[in-house]
Amino acid sequence: MLTSSSKKSSLTWLVHLSVFLLVLIWTIPTAGLFVSSIRDKDQLSVSGWWTALASSEQKVVYRTPVPDSQIQEADQYVLKGNLFADSNASVSAFGFSSLKPDAFVVGSTATMKKGKTLTVQANGDYVVTSPVPFTKRGQRIFYTADVPPRFTLDNYREVLGSEGLAKSFINSLTVTIPSTVIPILMAAFAAYALAWMRFPGRALLLVTVVGLLVVPLQMSLIPLLKAYNFIGESFGVGSKTYLGIWLAHTAFGLPLAIYLLRNYIAGLPGEIIESARVDGASDFDIFRKIVLPLSFPALASFSIFQFLWVWNDLLVAMVFLGNNEEQLVLTGRLRELLGSRGGNWEILTASAFITILVPLAVFFALQRFLVRGLLAGSVK
Amino acid sequence: MAQLISALLVMCIGVFGCALYFYGANLLLDYCFPAKQRPYDVIARNLRIRNAIRPWLFIGPAMLALGLYFIYPIIDSVRLSLFDRSGEAFVGFANYQWLFSSTEFFESFKNNMLWLIVVPTLSTFFGLVIATMTDRIWWGNIAKSLIFMPMAISFIGASIIWKFIYDYRSGDDTQIGLLNALVVFFGGEPVAWITVPFWNNFFLMIILVWVQTGFAMVILSAALRGIPEETIEAAVLDGANGIQIFFRIMVPQIWGTIAVVWTTITILVLKVFDIVLAMTNGQWNTQVLANQMFDWMFRGGGDSGRGAVIAIVIMVLVIPIMVWNIRRANAEMEGR
Amino acid sequence: MADLTLTNVKKVYANSVEVLRDINLDIKQGEFIVFVGPSGCGKSTLLRMISGLEDISAGTLEIDGQVVNDIPPALRGIAMVFQSYALYPHMSVYDNMAFSLQIAKENKANIDKQVRKAAEMLQLTPYLDRLPKALSGGQRQRVAIGRAIVRRPKVFLFDEPLSNLDAALRVATRMEIAALKEKMPESTMIYVTHDQVEAMTLADRIVLLSNGNIEQVGAPLELYEQPANVFVAKFIGSPAMNILPVTINKVGSQTNLAIDATTSVNLPLQLDKKEEGKKAQLGIRPEDFTMTALHKNDVLISGEIAFVEALGESTLFHVKTELHDELVIAKFPGVWDIQRGDALALAAPAEKLHLFAADGNNYSQ
Known part of the structure; x- marks a missing residue:
């Protein structure tokens, strides 16, 4: 008895541990992205994000301000100041030439050419002296500093402003909202008809919908692109429009929408619908007053699906919407940044995080419906 | 701000236009064939007409959309595959000949097969394992939620996330990519992962596995919960141990669901191009069909013939699953 | 005013399965008619055809002399109470009851008046603002009835309305429905059930269906006392009537039946000469048996008791006889000190015996 229970508890611990490890593996990538996006961009490029809370060693060049502020002390002209404008880093070594940037320890005095001296303290205070007045340019100081962790929203400020993400964000919304609502409306009516109305060809239509569920988008792209170009030219409106x-998104979402909603609506109790019919309701009344309110869970599930799919889509946007500043959606923008700013991780991580922010919020808020929809769509 | 307002306006027009159609069309139908205060035979006739027309009002827009965006393009794709790059001159099977003699196609076909084997297998496997384990612990729902989360992230976003993990710095620079940092930590040499032919395919696949495991997990978890508790209790009484129960009692009962998960992910794999586009754009022998097709759509102004041929290959790969799906749906509907 | 006539009504499904063959039925205004029969007999289909939810394949349905085959449910002047109640789950009790009137675009004051009147009648007034899910089974049932009443229909249709209730509630609701009928003597009610007790207690006339045919139409006791055929005889009454194979010995002012080589019985029944020597079926209800002794000459049936069911208020004896394979059931009130394996001799008064021809039809009709 004792062995069996201890064996059981060790197994339980193993399960706890394995799940914990798996969860860790699955969340770390996203966590890394988020942490990186709020780090100082200089730190981001020289140290891994997992060291974000430790201070980092940076090699920096500083140039003293133009020598207006020099003061004369005895026979020496002196420049004083601090290397750090706003942080409390500490200097570990310094120098005056790029060949030996860490030649001197803090506190010591370096003697430079023409009788100039340089002293740097650990807290960044520096003193430069010269027998002759400083002219024109400031003195360059090379130093190695331990910079404490610095978190900032600068990256976000930058991508939202100069990188045009704010505009893309609105574009994405403009594309996504109607592309979510319109197919729901169309699919709900079609689903009701397929579930509860009698008309010739119903079975065939249903089979077609099921078949279209798996047709790859790729199959449609080239003919549609040609058709759009043709229509755009004929009417002189251009081929890349929101409409x-x-x-396109409406149509591509329809097979799944019709399938999901039909399954749900067909599962509503038949007697309720018959009862409404006996009560004198027409099919339109039944749909509006009975079926639509009762199908809310299915409608919610599908709208989340469609919202995520449209928001996250790159392919359809790249084919049917322009790649210009005016129309670029978030995913398209990300792809462009990946090309032009491939090495600037502060830009990429912040942009990526902005892009996934909305779907993540939707996901966590409405997960219940999403799961329900997934189950309705595939199980059984 | 102006853009926001105009965007809102356009959205409203789009959505309301659609709603107006349904409302208006139904009202018009009722108006044209009234069923009140008339002789019984007139009412009966009008109602018959209404009932014959109304389904088409309901289903018409959806049918039109499906026809224009699926049926017509499928037919036209087949036609275009027999024409030249601009779609004007008939070239017979030249595009197919080109395809089957091009090394690029075989590379992407080979890669696609690799994807088709690895991604559904791993996703389903991890999904099943995680579903089984999370059902036994009190914080299972939180764990599930976190593993499910990547489902909400776009493929391009996921690509950036993982590109960051695979990041490579040459020489003695500090590695800021997690994977290389780990390699260095354990005393290895950093590697530019996504440029290592053949193996880089797997690094791309991991991204999709990362995204899709949550899907598999959610569905399989529901299926596992649907297994009658009595069958497991009976197995316990029969003296089966945990592993025997899992493989001989539980898994056989959810085969149907496993198949559904498997095929769903398979279809997705055939369609996914964003990851390859973002990570390598097909360089270093990572090309796949979907990306190659996209490439040919625009390469040198676009070659609709070759693009269409590749699309048809993808379609042909999907057809067995489509047939299976339809048969399954039919069987289900007869059961109703 | 609300007579209902079915003439040669048929129902054939697309796969050419005939569920109802040639139904003829006249229902007078104010009658309470119960369709009863085993499951699959077509009773629900018949009700749904009257309601308009199913098409009539052939024949005519008239309500008040007007053929309504093609008229939609709402315009037939009927209201229906469904087995699952079919309440609209997202609407309050009030809205559930008001729905049909709202669809018909009646004015608000009138709707309100009707709904409140019905609610009052069914003691639903305190629950008008609740959603159906907040009601008990019996209350839901009453809302479903209220929804029907509000429409002031000519004909009420009930489709197994009590089968979702538990036993105790079923009895209470059954009596409520009977009381409702008392309050609305002018409305016609058609009620479908598979439960013979409901049929017997509620109906003015029972329509007994089997296999798409009407077996018998008549008042409850008529069906019990004079079943038209073996099917009706066995369906009405519990435990079911015993049917024994007999031979018609002699006809005349009385009919003499041979039960076995040594036993015969005389029935007060005049039969045609040509029936003589034919096989027939003798029906005896378990409760019509009397106990007798083996040596007496009124013994009809004797045999060994295969098992005994003591129910307290009565006792059922299953008797193994030499006559045929089925056990004969006899029912006697009270408790008896008779064991399994004991021999039992049974007699029955001649006027309680039913004689059916080999094809199952009652000889006395």
Whole structure:
């Protein structure tokens, strides 16, 4: 008895540990992205994000301000100041030439050419002296500093402003909202008809919908691109319009929407619908007053699906919407940044995080419906 | 701000236009064929007409959309695959000949097969394992939620996340990519992961596995919970141990669900191009069909013939699953 | 005013399965009609055809002399109470009851008046603002009835309305429905059930269906006392009537039946000469048996008791006889000190015996 229970508890611990490890593996990538996006960009490029809380060693060049502030002490002209404007880093070594940037320890005095001297303290205070007045340019100081962790929203400020992410954000919304609402409306009516109305060809239509569920988007792209170009030219409106991409997303979302909603609506109790019919309701009344309110969970599930899919889509946006500043959606913008700013991780991480912020919020707020929809769509 | 307002305006027009159609069309139908205060035979006739027309009002827009965006393009893709790059001159099977003699195609086909084997297998496997384990611990739901989370992230976003992990710094620079940092920590040499032919494919696949495992887990978890408790209790009484129960009692009962998860991910794998586009754009022998097709759509102004041929190859790969799906759905509907 | 006539009504499904064959039925205004029969007999289909939810494949349905085959449910002047109640789960009790009137665009004051009147009648007034899920099974049932009353229909249709209730509630609600009928003597009610007790207690007339045919139409006791055929005989009454194979010995002012080589019985029944020597079926209800002794000459059936079911208020004896394989059931009030394996001799008064021809039809009709 004792062995069996201790064996059981060790197994339980193993399960706890394994799940913990798996969760760690699955969340670390996103966590890394987030942490990196709020780090100082200089620190980000020289140290891993997992060291974000430790101070980092940086090799920096500083140039003293233009020598207006020099003062004369005895026969020496003196420049005083602090290397750090706003942080409380500490200097470990310094120098005056790029060849030997860490030649001197803090507190010591370096003697430079023409009788000039340089002293740097650990807290960044420096003193430069010269027998002759300083002219024109300031003195360069090389130093190695331990910089304490610094978190900032600068990266976000930058990508939202100069990198145009704010605009893309609005573009994404403009694409996503109608592309979510319109297919729901169309699919709900179609699903009701397929579930509860009698008309010739119903079975065939249903089979078609099921078949189209798996048709790859790629199959449609080239003919549609040609058609859009043709229509754009014929009417002189250009081929890349919001209307165009709404319709495309609507259509591409329809098979899943119809399938999901039909399954749900067909599962509603038949007697309720018959009862409404006996009560004198037409199919339109039944749909509006009975079926639509009762299908709320299914409608919610599908809208989350469609929202995530449209928001995260790159392919359809790249084909049916322009790649210009005006129309670029977030995913397209990310892809562009990946090309032009491939090495600037502060830009990439902040942009990526902005992009995934909305879907993540939707995901965590409405996970319940998403799961329900997934189950309705695939199980059984 | 102006953009925001105009965007809102356009959205409203789009959505309300759609709603107006349904409302208006139904009202019009009722108006044209009234069923009140008429002789019984007129009412009966009008209602028959209404009932014959109304389904088409309901289903018409959806049918039109499906026809224009799926049926017509499928037919036109087949046609375009027999025409030249601009879609004007008939070239017979030249595009197919080109495809089957191009090394690029075989590379992407080979890679695609690799993806098709690895991604669904790993996702389903991890999904099943995690679903089983999380069902036994009190914080299982939190764990599930976190593992499910990548589902919400776009492929391009996921690519950036993982590109950051695979990041490589040459020489003695501090590695800021997690993977290389680990390698260095354990005394190895940093590697530019995504440029190592063949193995880099797996580094890309990991991204999709990372995204899709949550999906597999959620569905399989529900299926596992649907297993009647009595069958497991009976197995316990029969003296089966945990592993025997899992493989001989639980897994056989959810085969259907496993198959569904597997095929769903398979279809997704065939369609995914964002990851390859963002990570390598097909360089270093990582090309896949979907990305190659996208490439040909725009390469040198676009070659619709070759693009269409590749699309057809993807379609052909999907057809067995489509047939299976339809048969399954039919069987289910007869059961109703 | 609300007579209902079915003439040669048929129902054939698309796969050419005939569920109802040639139904003819006249229902007078104010009658309480119960369709009863085993499951799959077509009773619900018949009700749904009257309601308009199912198409009528052939024949005509008239309500008040007006053929309504093609008229939609709402315009037939009927209201229906469903087995699952079919309350709209997202609407309050009030809205559930008001729905049909709102659809018909009646004015608000009138709707309110009707709903409150019905709610008052069914003691639902305190629950008008609740959602159906906050009600008990019996209350839901009453809302479903209220929803029907509000429409002031000519014909009420009930589709197994009590089968979702537990036993105690079923009895109470059954009596409520009977009381409701008392309050609305002018409305016609058609009620479908598979439960013969409901049929017997509620109906003015029972329509007994099996396999798409009407077996018998009549008042409850008529069906019990004069079943038209073996099917009706066995369906009505519990435990079911015993059916024994007999041979018609002699006809005349009385009919003499041979039960076995040594036993025969005379029935007060005049039969045609040509029936003589034919096989027939003798029906005896378990409760019509009397106990007798083996040596007496009124013994009808004797045999060994296969098992005994003591129910307290009565005792059932299952008797193994030499006549045929089925056990004969006899029911006697009270408790008896008779064991399994004991021999039992049974007699029955001649006027309580039912004689059916080999094809199952009652000879006396």
